Amino acid sequence: MNRIANVLVMHSRDKFSLFALPWTIVGSSFVINLFIALLLGGKTAIYTGGLSSIYIFTLVAGSIIVGGTFPFAVGFGVRRRDYFLGTLTLAVAISAAWAILLLLLSLIEADVIKNWGVGLHFFHLPYFSNGSAVEQFWVYFVAMLFMFLLGLVPGSVYQRYRRTGMYVLFGAVGLVVSVFSLVSAYWDWWGTIFGWFARQTAIDLAWWTVPLIALCALASYTLLRRATA
């Protein structure tokens, strides 16, 4: 347990990138949107996807964290297993912390300062924020964790197989997507697929994402076990 905590200490040395930067980004987006809403007189309701910035950021952060810290950790005698578990713990902790903050901001937007007084829907969005506080937290948390771990996969592929691995990974993904699209178009699956998605609430989708998260974690660990610094 101590060893995993040590990895967390290592990760949190870079407080700026991990803590300040994501909120600076989403904060700037929020301020800009707020300003626009103000300019428009606050009469029209504005729905913006600016919140996605923090999720994209987390995806990117997940993808570069391995390259940045794995060689250092292994060079300082950290076991690969401890590195992975420590990074996973970081992902869970950050996702939970951000989810709580997002929940608070969502509740403030919805109930306390109705749409920030200018009709801005930034943190409390339809579909995404439907549900009780607990349900909202769950959706925000799972989405964030998924972004982080999804980013971890290409990061781990690169660490293990370098450039060749990246080509293979993106080639394979491209191939699978193309084949799936063609097949779906041919067999006319799109209707069924969209229909199914339409029936899912954000909370349902969050539950479906959990096995995906587990898959990403497993893939990342398997790759890192034999990766070199």
Added chain:
Amino acid sequence: MSNIVEVRQLTKSYGNVTAVDQVSFSIEAGKIYGLLGRNGAGKTTIMQILTAQLFATSGEVKVFGERPYENSRVLSQLCFVKESQRYPNGFRVNDVLALGAVFFPNWDHDYALSLAEAFRLPLKRRMKALSRGMLSAAGIIVGLASRAPLTIFDEPYLGLDAVARSLFYDRLLEDYTEYPRTIILSTHLIDEVSRLLEHIIVIDQGQVVLDEETDTLRGRAFTVVGAASKVDSYIEGKDLLSREPLGGLVSATVLSNGDDGSRQEAEALGLELAPVSLQQLIVHLTSETASNVARKAAEVR
């Protein structure tokens, strides 16, 4: 004395390139070892396998009696200072030292800080902004302050000026004396470092060509100069390291078995004797082509 490191038939290949070829050696506890050889000889590869950063293709590696891979009992007693150590973006020198305290159980932070002062390493400077010499100094500080029972330095002096290098030797000896541990130093700068080394292992083209106590090795090699016929008959049946003709004369370097017999024989023949430094000896040993390496390795043992 128990063996801290046991390497048996270690091989590492990349495709059809063999970087390390059936290497076997042992490292005894508490001594300063030199792992010498030319660039690309395989020294770094061996050290990376010892510290579980690379994986062997075949062969056995035991450190502190166990396999190092994913083994915290072994890894916590190791410190590997390599010149290619990467640091996370944005890390400053004091971040690295702080993490040294986190990851190395025997870390002495006051000592690390005093070393940083001695090497004039600015604590607030980002690692990315350090010169090559300062980067090396940082590595050296981590290696010394870790007080790890097995500390490995891989070419730790890149970019260090002569004063800083001398400082390193001083501090290394001082701390080794006060806190005895096993140290492996790899270098191609043999001259300066050789007197720190108690035992030398020379690697050439992925093979061990020499594995001996340093002082036993000193003085075993010498050069004879004289008429071609005399020299050629003298070197018959001896370990020949080099032979250079100069007009009617021949200069040949031989490796004797340590006693004075060979020298006296040369003197009796009227040949001129010249000393050969350890550096020269190793240069001779490692300038051979691949086909001669195995022969040399067999002869010297």
Added chain:
Amino acid sequence: MSQVIDDSRPIFVQIAERIENDIIAGELAEDAQVPSTNQFAAFYQINPATAAKGVNLLVDQGILYKKRGLGMYVAPGARARLLEKRQEQFFEQYVVPMLHEAEKLGISAEQLADMIQRGVQVR
């Protein structure tokens, strides 16, 4: 900073020789303390084990003795013994080579004796 150590001969022998030279020159008197192994190591920037080997060589030869917990000291009669040893070595180290060189240059035994006389008078 390191002093001059010859890289082509065993270092422990050179350490022993330096101590011997100091004893012969009178810099280290009988029962005087000799610098510790670690001091030698630090001064010459050499491995402590090598320094120890050199010191132990002299202990084995009875030139130095060890006082438990205090260090190494010059043994009584060490200087006399060293002088005897060096005088024996003098023949091999200086006289024999001189004779060889003289032979090469065609200097006869009488000429050699004359030269030695000349040298003694000049001093």
